[in-house]
Amino acid sequence: MTLLSDLVFWWPRPDPVVGRAATADCDDLAAIHAASFHRGWGAEDLAAMLTEASVIAHVVRRRAAAPAAGFILSRIAGDEAEILTVATAPRLRGRGYAGRLIAAHLPDLMRAGVRKLFLEVEAENAPALKLYARAGFEPIGRRKGYYRTAQGAADALTMRRMLPAI
Numbered sequence: 001m002t003l004l005s006d007l008v009f010w011w012p013r014p015d016p017v018v019g020r021a022a023t024a025d026c027d028d029l030a031a032i033h034a035a036s037f038h039r040g041w042g043a044e045d046l047a048a049m050l051t052e053a054s055v056i057a058h059v060v061r062r063r064a065a066a067p068a069a070g071f072i073l074s075r076i077a078g079d080e081a082e083i084l085t086v087a088t089a090p091r092l093r094g095r096g097y098a099g100r101l102i103a104a105h106l107p108d109l110m111r112a113g114v115r116k117l118f119l120e121v122e123a124e125n126a127p128a129l130k131l132y133a134r135a136g137f138e139p140i141g142r143r144k145g146y147y148r149t150a151q152g153a154a155d156a157l158t159m160r161r162m163l164p165a166i
Contacts, residue, residue, distance in 0.1 A: 014062075014063045016060050016061060016062055016063075016069065016095075016096075016097055016100055017060070017061045017062075017063060017064045017066075018058055018059070018060045018061075018100050018101060018103075018104040019058065019059060019061075019104075020056075020057065020058055020059070020108075021050060021057035021058055021059040021068075021071055021073070022050070022059075023047045023050050023051070025059050025068050025071070026043040026044075026046045026047045026050070027043050028059075028067045028068035029041075029043070029046050029059070029068055029071050029087075030042050030043040030045075030046055031089075032068060032069075032070060032071065032087045032088070032089050033046070033085065033087050035087075035089065035090050036087040036088070036090070037085075037087070038147070038148060038149050038150060039148065041085075046073075049073060049075075049084075050073075052075070054075050054076045054077065055073060055074070055075050055076075056073075056074050056076065056081075056105065056108050056109060056112065057071060057072065057073040057074070058071065058072050058101050058104050058105050058108075059071045059101075060088075060097045060100055060101050060104075062092070068089075069088060069089050069092045069097055070086070070087055070088035070089060070092065070097045070098060070101055071085075071086075071087060071101065072085070072086045072098075072101040072102065072105050073085050074105065074109060074117075076109070076112055076113075076114055078113075079113055079114060079115045079116065080114065080115070080116045080117070080118065081109050081112075081114040081116075081117050081118070082117075082118045082119060083105075083117065083118070083119040086098050086101060086102070086119075086128075086131075093127075098131050099131060099134065099135070102131070102135045103135075106135075106163065107166075109163065110163050110164065110165075110166045111166060114163055115162065115163050115165065116160060116161075116162060116163070117137075117160065117161045117162075117163055118158065118159065118160050119132065119137065119158075119159050120143065120146065120156040120157065120158050120159070121156065121157050121159060122147050122149075122154050122155070122156060122157075123142065123154065123155040123156060123157045124154060124155075129157070132159055135161065136161045137159040137160065137161045138159060138160060138161070139157050139158070139159050140158050140159065140160045141157070141158040142155055142156070142157055142158070143155060143156040143157075143158065
């Protein structure tokens with residue numbers, strides 16, 4: 001090994017930083033969403049959502065000053081909420097960023113009075129299903145042909161997680 005590779009091996013990477021998303025993040029979030037889904041949301045759509053009082057969103061960065069590496073966005077209605085999207089930049093997937101986002105997101109939802117949390121996920125998206133199962137979500141329904149894909153349509157699984165009162 002060279003000196004540089006020795007340093008990279010022994011020098012620890014900083015932990016990713018998770019915080020609330022802001023409208024200044026919207027260009028990064030739109031790029032991540034477009035790379036993650038067949039029909040991505042634009043920066044203007046995301047900015048409009050982030051200004052809604054019923055929306056909570058978090059962003060993860062590789063380090064504090066880095067661009068967004070992923071994000072999660074939920075909409076609250078009474079004591080229920082729906083995760084509208086979770087997305088990680090393709091080159092950074094598999095590093096646990098989505099799990100960190102969910103872990104940071106849930107306490108804010110609970111503080112907002114959310115007791116039931118829902119989401120929909122493509123039925124064949126094995127990495128997402130594994131993520132949500134680890135986060136305590138359970139399947140409660142199926143929507144045939146819900147998602148439009150490049151191949152046509154895909155089913156969605158509806159999942160739920162009950163949240164404790166705090």
